[in-house]
Amino acid sequence: MSSDILEKRKTKFTRMRMLRDRDAAQGKPKVTGQEADPRIAHLEDLFVICPECGESFLKEEVRKNYYTCPHCKHLYTMPVEKRLRSIADDGSIRVFASNLEAVNPLHFPGYEEKIAQQREKSGQAEAIYSAVCKIDGRDVAVVIMNSKFLMGSMGILVGEYVTRACEYAGMHKIPLVIFTASGGARMQEGMLSLMQMAKTSAAIEKFKRAGGLYIVVYTHPTTGGVSASFAGLGDITLAEPGALVGFAGPRVIEQTIGEKLPEGFQKAEYLEEHGFVDQVVERERLREVLSRILKLHA
């Protein structure tokens, strides 16, 4: 697309969206599907409006930019495979532990259906994904959590993926990198979910004491049981800009203390200032930074 045609479409898209938002605000019924203007539908496929700055961009442009808003640096959730590809050497990825299944240990009503639904929606088997790959020729085990799958909550399988990746890395004497993202415990698995905190922390500790290098990359959001177990134990801890990291969520804290939290509280930059993060690293620099850390531990 030539750039002035693109500009025109962009303007048109923004205007149409504004009109639609106004209609919605006035309570007019939303026009969807067949009745919707096919031209808008087409534009919707192409464009995305940044929730932070309101600018519209070609989706392709955002994707190429590591799922970061070109204007305000707002970070979109990065699909796990995309993230892995953004740090791994081409052709070096081997998926790991993909043959695990969990049952519904508490016979929690509707849990199986919920999981099936989430799988359908996200195209992922669980809130976590693990692989072995190379970064600039060096082998690493990589675990990536997916906050879009049941809020990245930690159930038995999530804990098992982390533990197995840890054991694999220990056995093959390779570093372990975990991208954390979680809303906390998996309610439907009750205490067995909580026990994953102990299981993963024990595995990480064993790996570290045997000389393993463990790198944590906090992504948005990392809270609850994950933040207070394996995510809190990195030899090296990196964070994505703006990622929210903490044990209790901001709403719970505000309810407890009865006041508003300061701007930027629990954000990556705040954690860096308070001594909990080695460095805040932008997505486009991450591969390079990881590569350097690996080199320094080779």
Next chain:
Amino acid sequence: MIEELDRKIDEMEATLAGMQSAQPEEKILRFQLKRDRDELLAACRELTPADKVYLARHIRRPRIDDYTKALFTEFFEQKGDRLGKEDPSIFGGIALFEGTPVTIIGHRKGHDLNENIKLQFGMPGPEGYRKALRLMKQAEKFHRPVILFIDTPGAYPGLEAEEFGQSQAIAENLAAMSMLQVPVLAIITGEGNSGGALAIGVANRVCMLENAVYSILSPEGFASILWHDASKSKEACNIMKLTAQDLKPLGVIDEILPEPPGGAHRNPQAVYETIRGCVREFLKSTKNKSGKEMARARAKKIRRMDAAWIRIDKAAGEDK
């Protein structure tokens, strides 16, 4: 239901306490009253999970300092995290149990509302968990078994707690406890909620009082997250599997310790004796084991706890 019973029993106890005369009529009355009270206590046998939550949180439930006084001698309290803070909601120190030195650590909730407030209702900050870790490492150095008493609504969700690394403090405890080279016994005496309970709960043996509860978070919190309605906490209790009776078959706890009819607060002495037996047995069974053996056994227990619920999908094949 239990609330009503509990209140009635309280009233009867109060009346009985006021009847001291040796008059024959009053003796008969006292006898009848005692019989009625015992009937009510017997009615407390059939408890719902929500009833247990009520008893687990009972203001007169025995607390860690009561257990310490009743079960140990020569207690020496240890305070502070050595990083600039002291958190009274974690109680700890060294004492003798029937002549054997042990380290005691647990949540401290207090006996009345004033104490509750001062102690943040037994919700520790990172300094509390760091103090606990300091004491555990010392126990390891001096080969003292560690006895943990768990009774907390959770870790304190405050601004300062976050700022000083609540997550890291809990994580570091979990990591260190998995490798501690001494016998560790945890007893859940009241409510054990969330990572705030587990942060001092990784043990070789986990015992739980009959009416204690142990869960990922409070039933109120559960209901408000899942159904956006904290008032549905009773429904939450029913599906959360938070009672000792639910958790034993899941392998989360090893033993259920019986309570007197009506709950631990009705007869604390009986509870002390039960726990005394439990601690004695634990120390005896671990006496000849090396620190390494204890650590290995604990790590294995943590690793295998949920194995029954993980299936390897053969059709998907092995990873290459």
